[in-house]
Amino acid sequence: MTDALFSTERLDRARAAAAAAGLDAVIVTPGADLRYLTGYHALPLERLTCLLLPVHGDPVLIAPQLEVPAAHASPAGRLGIEIAGWQETQNAYEFAASRLPRGIGTVGVDNHMWAEKLVGFRDAMPGVRQELAGPVLSDLRMRKTPAEIDALRNAGDAIDRVHARMGEWLRAGRTERQVGQDIADAIIAEGHERVDFVIVASGPNGASPHAEVSDRVIERGEPVVVDIGGTMPDGYCSDSTRNYVLGEPPAEYAEYHAVLLAAQRAQTDAVRPGITAEELDAVGRDLITEAGYGKYFVHRTGHGIGLETHEEPYIVGGSSRPLEPGMAFSVEPGIYLPDRHGARIEDICVCTESGGDRLNRTSRELQILR
Structure with missing residues (x-):
């Protein structure tokens, strides 16, 4: 390889x-x-x-x-x-x-x-x-070769295996930091060479897109945003975000998570050659705005990924760059309600000749842990 x-x-x-x-x-x-x-x-x-x-x-x-x-x-x-x-x-x-x-x-x-x-x-x-x-x-690096896409797919599979094990660690009474350490250990165990970041943002911490793990104790009924990624031995990176809740989620949260899920699915379905970065951003942003949550989507839709977690192309308003086959990037809309909670759904996608290929395959639904 x-x-x-x-x-x-x-x-x-x-x-x-x-x-x-x-x-x-x-x-x-x-x-x-x-x-x-x-x-x-x-x-x-x-x-x-x-x-x-x-x-x-x-x-x-x-x-x-x-x-x-x-x-x-x-x-x-x-x-x-x-x-x-x-x-x-x-x-x-x-x-x-x-x-x-x-x-x-x-x-x-x-x-x-x-x-x-x-x-x-x-x-x-x-x-x-x-x-x-x-x-x-x-300009060279943003157009991935088949070998690079295989490397990113391998990285995506590895981080998916970590998300699939979240029920082993995410439990009421544990701190974000304790859960984060278990996740970091699993990122290495599942094939990464290096842990690049672990976000375990519970309750109101989930309203901060780049929250650091803390000693906050996770409680039942709280949504938790888990955004994790690492670097594989060949240098290629992973990055995926899913949302979890211990027990039944707050009704308000379940409502806007459904909006977010519909928006993220619409965006991944819209990936194709020729669509511009700003047009892809608008696909999800418009749906979130129509549902009344537009002001709570506070960042771009995504970033390129390869030998760096963040690289070109950036999926953001104002970018008229058309997508091309071989471009790999995240699709990660989010909704963040200050002082309450937040949610983000993130997959790595590759633009192909005929559409888009989603490299992360774990369920995008809200994961309810008992």
């Missing part, structure tokens, strides 16, 4: 995209962009690690000499690109600059490059213009 995900084809497409954007080279430091292009999950250290990808010339992966063995052991070592190590006594930025072809006028730097590294390259390459490479790289 790893070799199918990380190939030199990505480097070729990035080089072509950089040329089309008027860049002479791209410089990428540790993060999702570097992992996307090379498969190397490099540590973000004070020492410089970066990929040099000139439009005309061969790519070079620059690393501190002591990190070269790790780079060779990663998928980058099987791509056939040069891995060049710099010594502790060398100026790493001058070393990297010396490996670029002559005549470089404009370089694209990854959006998350540390400021000290950006300045280091500026000083090592006086007169070279620096631009953000984000638009070039995100």
